[in-house]
Amino acid sequence: xxxxxxxxxxxxxxxxxxxxxxxxxxxxxxxxxxxxxxxxxxxxxxxxxxxxxxxxxxxxxxxxxxxxxxxxxxxxxxxxxxxxxxxxxxxxxxxxxxxxxxxxxxxxxxxxxxxxxxxxxxxxxxxxxxxxxxxxxxxxxxxxxxxxxxxxxxxxxxxxxxxxxxxxxxxxxxxxxxxxxxxxxxxxxxxxxxxxxxxxxxxxxxxxxxxxxxxxxxxxxxxxxxxxxxxxxxxxxxxxxxxxxxxxxxxxxxxxxxxxxxxxxxxxxxxxxxxxxxxxxxxxxxxxxx
Amino acid sequence: xxxxxxxxxxxxxxxxxxxxxxxxxxxxxxxxxxxxxxxxxxxxxxxxxxxxxxxxxxxxxxxxxxxxxxxxxxxxxxxxxxxxxxxxxxxxxxxxxxxxxxxxxxxxxxxxxxxxxxxxxxxxxxxxxxxxxxxxxxxxxxxxxxxxxxxxxxxxxxxxxxxxxxxxxxxxxxxxxxxxxxxxxxxxxxxxxxxxxxxxxxxxxxxxxxxxxxxxxxxxxxxxxxxxxxxxxxxxxxxxxxxxxxxxxxxxxxxxxxxxxxxxxxxxxxxxxxxxxxxxxxxxxxxxxxxxxxxxxxxxxxxxxxxxxxxxxxxxxxxxxxxxxxxxxxxxxxxxxxxxxxxxxxxxxxxx
Numbered sequence: 001x002x003x004x005x006x007x008x009x010x011x012x013x014x015x016x017x018x019x020x021x022x023x024x025x026x027x028x029x030x031x032x033x034x035x036x037x038x039x040x041x042x043x044x045x046x047x048x049x050x051x052x053x054x055x056x057x058x059x060x061x062x063x064x065x066x067x068x069x070x071x072x073x074x075x076x077x078x079x080x081x082x083x084x085x086x087x088x089x090x091x092x093x094x095x096x097x098x099x100x101x102x103x104x105x106x107x108x109x110x111x112x113x114x115x116x117x118x119x120x121x122x123x124x125x126x127x128x129x130x131x132x133x134x135x136x137x138x139x140x141x142x143x144x145x146x147x148x149x150x151x152x153x154x155x156x157x158x159x160x161x162x163x164x165x166x167x168x169x170x171x172x173x174x175x176x177x178x179x180x181x182x183x184x185x186x187x188x189x190x191x192x193x194x195x196x197x198x199x200x201x202x203x204x205x206x207x208x209x210x211x212x213x214x215x216x217x218x219x220x221x222x223x224x225x226x227x228x229x230x231x232x233x234x235x236x237x238x239x240x241x242x243x244x245x246x247x248x249x250x251x252x253x254x255x256x257x258x259x260x261x262x263x264x265x266x267x268x269x270x271x272x273x274x275x276x277x278x279x280x281x282x283x284x285x286x287x288x289x290x
Numbered sequence: 291x292x293x294x295x296x297x298x299x300x301x302x303x304x305x306x307x308x309x310x311x312x313x314x315x316x317x318x319x320x321x322x323x324x325x326x327x328x329x330x331x332x333x334x335x336x337x338x339x340x341x342x343x344x345x346x347x348x349x350x351x352x353x354x355x356x357x358x359x360x361x362x363x364x365x366x367x368x369x370x371x372x373x374x375x376x377x378x379x380x381x382x383x384x385x386x387x388x389x390x391x392x393x394x395x396x397x398x399x400x401x402x403x404x405x406x407x408x409x410x411x412x413x414x415x416x417x418x419x420x421x422x423x424x425x426x427x428x429x430x431x432x433x434x435x436x437x438x439x440x441x442x443x444x445x446x447x448x449x450x451x452x453x454x455x456x457x458x459x460x461x462x463x464x465x466x467x468x469x470x471x472x473x474x475x476x477x478x479x480x481x482x483x484x485x486x487x488x489x490x491x492x493x494x495x496x497x498x499x500x501x502x503x504x505x506x507x508x509x510x511x512x513x514x515x516x517x518x519x520x521x522x523x524x525x526x527x528x529x530x531x532x533x534x535x536x537x538x539x540x541x542x543x544x545x546x547x548x549x550x551x552x553x554x555x556x557x558x559x560x561x562x563x564x565x566x567x568x569x570x571x572x573x574x575x576x577x578x579x580x581x582x583x584x585x586x587x588x589x590x591x592x593x594x595x596x597x598x599x600x601x602x603x604x605x606x607x608x609x610x611x612x613x614x615x616x617x618x619x620x621x622x623x624x625x626x627x628x629x630x631x632x633x634x635x636x637x638x639x640x641x642x
Contacts, residue, residue, distance in 0.1 A: 033431070034432075035432065035435060035436065037565075082612060082616065085616050086615070086616065091431070091432055092376065092378065092432060093615065093619075095378065095432065095435065096378075096568070096572060097615050097616075099565055099568065099569070099611070100569070100608050100609075100611040100612045100615060101608075101612070102565075102608075103565065103569070103604055103607060103608030103611070104605060104608035104609060104612070106604065107601070107602070107603075107604035107605040107608060108605060110601060110604075111601055111602065111605065218561065218562070219443075222439060222440075222443060222561075225439070226440065229436060260447075260450075260451045261447060261451060263443070263447050264443070264444050264447040264448075266440075266443075267439075267440035267441070267443040267444045267447075268440075268444065270436065270437075270439075270440035271422075271437060271440045271444070274425060274426055274429075274433060274437050275425040278425075278429050
């Protein structure tokens with residue numbers, strides 16, 4: 001039982017990453033109704049590009065920023081040249097295009113950056129910090145801190161800026177929003193940029209703790225997706241709650257029950273959410289039964 | 291929004307009709323006539339395919355023919371859910387694996403005869419689909435994609451970790467071949483005919499199904515759920531039946547695969563394989579009766595052709611899926627149909 005605090009701690013740091021990934025899912029789900037299969041690949045790209053830039057002797061901060069920029073551009077280009085070319089985007093066709101983008105991204109990263117796992121140094125060294133009797137990797141503080149900051153920033157953006165409110169308007173009622181002079185395409189482009197940026201950030205801040213490689217994105221993406229469902233698809237606070245809850249559950253199941261079945265926890269949670277409460281813990285019950 | 295209609299999207303519901311091409315003067319839209327026509331065509335195509343063992347040359351090329359039919363079972367089943375039911379299932383490889391492990395483990399660990407194992411595989415996958423589909427298909431939207439995504443991941447964990455039953459990551463070895471009346475189908479030359487027959491039976495069944503009341507109901511649902519419901523068709527029941535049927539196809543494919551290959555390992559059935567199968571349905575032409583034939587051919591042949599580029603294989607799949615989705619929304623079968631229509635039009639003009 002003395003392992004419990006450490007388990008909870010690792011749960012919270014993985015959970016923060018799930019929360020960021022879930023946030024990306026939510027933003028795209030809101031604007032297109034599609035499941036963004038590329039979200040996990042953007043996370044992986046953020047980590048891989050940052051690691052490659054750092055290996056090319058760029059300062060750490062610059063490497064992370066550069067990775068962020070690269071992935072945001074990829075997200076925007078995907079929207080502009082692929083998703084937007086769909087004559088009449090339906091959730092099904094957009095989802096299929098996103099699956100194709102995910103396959104392309106994964107193999108492109110493998111071809112360009114190689115198959116070897118890549119790493120980054122901790123943002124403030126790797127010397128563990130003793131706090132409340134636990135040895136904590138300083139990167140954990142960065143992860144939790146950055147996640148909370150991003151969540152607050154997003155909340156502020158969607159609640160208190162004109163652009164954020166415009167995006168919400170488009171998500172709620174595209175036609176009505178267009179009549180009010182909001183360009184729906186702009187909202188869609190923004191959502192792809194945001195989702196890619198948040199994903200890349202998640203990838204860059206987790207890499208010092210876990211390493212990363214081209215094939216890590218898919219699973220991370222799905223766990224993030226499970227977190228989004230658990231919290232309530234489309235809900236911002238839901239992403240945070242779902243992510244943290246899932247990370248903690250997973251760490252506890254891995255530590256207390258069996259590490260073999262740890263990877264199934266997220267998906268069992270996903271199925272249970274779908275079966276018992278499809279609108280998620282904090283969702284507003286927009287799910288329609290037929 | 292005033293976006294222009296997407297031609298592929300608009301055509302989906304009516305694709306099964308193949309208007310014009312098969313129309314006889316008196317029964318232009320008769321599903322029964324269309325179904326009979328399709329079954330005749332299946333007979334012709336399968337006669338041609340029967341030549342494969344004689345031109346294949348060696349067992350390796352011959353076994354590619356077997357994998358073509360196994361892939362056809364997977365893709366044609368999935369096409370029913372995607373093309374006609376309008377839902378994405380991301381668990382086709384999972385059901386494929388479930389079929390392989392149910393039949394394989396029963397034979398290896400409990401000495402159950404493979405033929406009984408195949409029945410168990412069919413029942414097991416259909417039951418699993420029922421359990422997943424029951425809650426997921428009740429919701430409006432793409433919730434089946436989400437549920438199946440989770441289910442495939444759980445199945446992968448189980449295949450890897452239930453070591454006493456599945457052999458774990460090392461795979462399940464020593465699966466016995468299928469024996470029919472004391473005659474073991476233990477070589478590619480013998481097994482080919484079973485796979486060939488299974489493919490033909492499925493295509494005939496699909497032709498009959500699509501023309502039947504249930505099939506027409508499913509097509510109505512993919513056109514408009516609301517309209518279908520107002521005509522007394524239950525969208526939920528139609529989609530659930532299609533999903534169970536498609537899972538059973540994958541279960542059969544899995545059992546055949548296990549007894550032919552005599553070995554099964556978890557990575558064959560992971561989530562990426564499910565995604566690739568979705569790609570193949572789109573590539574062949576979703577909602578096209580003949581689409582899966584093209585999809586299965588591509589899925590069998592392309593990895594062989596791309597072996598020299600190894601790592602680029604997935605990139606090629608991804609890019610071709612984008613090209614199909616953006617520029618050829620009706621897939622390869624759509625191109626074939628357009629060419630045929632153009633040819634027919636030219637012939638008609640010449641006749642006048």
